[in-house]
Amino acid sequence: MLKKASFLSSIKGITEEKVIIIEELRSKYKLKDLLIIAEISKSTYHYFIKTRKKRNETKAEEYKLVKEIFDKHKGAYGYPRITIELQNMGYKINKKKVYRIMKENGLYAGKKKRRYNSYKNHLKIEKDNLIAQDFSTTRPFEKLGTDVTMFITNYGRLYFSPIIDFHTREILAYDVSDNPDFGQTKRMLNQLKEKGYDLTNTIIHSDQGWQYKMKWYIDNVEKLKLKQSMSRKGNCLDNSPTENFFGRMKVEMFYGKSFSSLNHLIDEIKRYISYYNNERIVTKLRTSPVKYRENYFKKGAG
Incomplete structure (x- = not known):
């Protein structure tokens, strides 16, 4: 524990890493002494704590929103559709963040399986293939x-x-x-x-x-x-x-x-x-x- 406390002084600059270590050591040492070793002012320390808390709250809120949409659609939505729904709701969030939230929390959308084909053709009537695998469209009912x-x-x-x-x-x-x-x-x-x-x-x-x-x-x-x-x-x-x-x-x-x-x-x-x-x-x-x-x-x- 002393080794970890002394490590604070070796970390250059004011970093969140120092604040994390101080939080771990607060139960064993006085905050005042830890701040002196870390060369961080009390106000700076509390700023980092407040910022970190706010970030964690935001992260928890984002997970809650993603999970609600995931559950609402019974696991059918992957990160692209969840991102769109969140954006449609007015939230500023990108696909990369939604993907990370889903991956970190084990939210995986279902994957397609091959369908069962049950019909065979015996009649001779044929119609031209007008689409020829061109599924592009510009409007409904095309x-x-x-x-x-x-x-x-x-x-x-x-x-x-x-x-x-x-x-x-x-x-x-x-x-x-x-x-x-x-x-x-x-x-x-x-x-x-x-x-x-x-x-x-x-x-x-x-x-x-x-x-x-x-x-x-x-x-x-x-x-x-x-x-x-x-x-x-x-x-x-x-x-x-x-x-x-x-x-x-x-x-x-x-x-x-x-x-x-x-x-x-x-x-x-x-x-x-x-x-x-x-x-x-x-x-x-x-x-x-x-x-x-x-x-x-x-x-x-x-």
């Missing part, structure tokens, strides 16, 4: 994607079929069913129709699944003035935004979770889609899909 993914549980299987806007990432329509029949595709497309969006010349892209080759589907896509597009056979990268959504969705609300029944899972899927559309930040948009769409058309109307 390019849409659709597909079906499976949820396997102890109580059976559920099939989820959405239509996704590639620009906003909004789920414009969807259907959940324990039977992947054509009725599911019909309900999904009818739901999109009921929304009343102007979809003139909007591209809707899918794989070569049998649902998208049925006459009813082709005819109703045309009635909505949509332009149908299909991936090349067996090439999941041709519809990667939709594939990526399935992976993210399962990480955030399915993998590692327990469900008491298929109806419970259906309720959780519906709850997740509402959250995803209305609350979850899309990093590139800096807001949620629905808020972005509403603001986009509000500006256009103005």
Whole structure:
């Protein structure tokens, strides 16, 4: 302990290191003697203590904010989205600091797993690949994607079929069913129709699944003035935004979770889609899909 006290005099200048050592030794030595050895005035010492306390309080407050957002989104948000949400709330904080806070406190967002592909194509009808892996967009309703993914549980299987806007990432329509029949595709497309969006010349892209080759589907896509597009056979990268959504969705609300029944899972899927559309930040948009769409058309109307 004496060795540590004498070490104070060897540290050049006024540093926080001296203050830290003084704090450690205060229970054994008089503060007055330690300050003399360290060559620090009492006022300087208290300034460092006050500054350090304030910094620790700020650090604790920042952790609390990050943790609240992390928990609110059930571990789905990584540091980029948490940073955006904090900035949207008015806090001046950068990604580097949020990343450090999360790393130091073991807050890790879920990582995507590969989705289960359950459909094979046997029909001969084909549509041109109008997107050709160019998923870039300049506005909502420019390019849409659709597909079906499976949820396997102890109580059976559920099939989820959405239509996704590639620009906003909004789920414009969807259907959940324990039977992947054509009725599911019909309900999904009818739901999109009921929304009343102007979809003139909007591209809707899918794989070569049998649902998208049925006459009813082709005819109703045309009635909505949509332009149908299909991936090349067996090439999941041709519809990667939709594939990526399935992976993210399962990480955030399915993998590692327990469900008491298929109806419970259906309720959780519906709850997740509402959250995803209305609350979850899309990093590139800096807001949620629905808020972005509403603001986009509000500006256009103005």
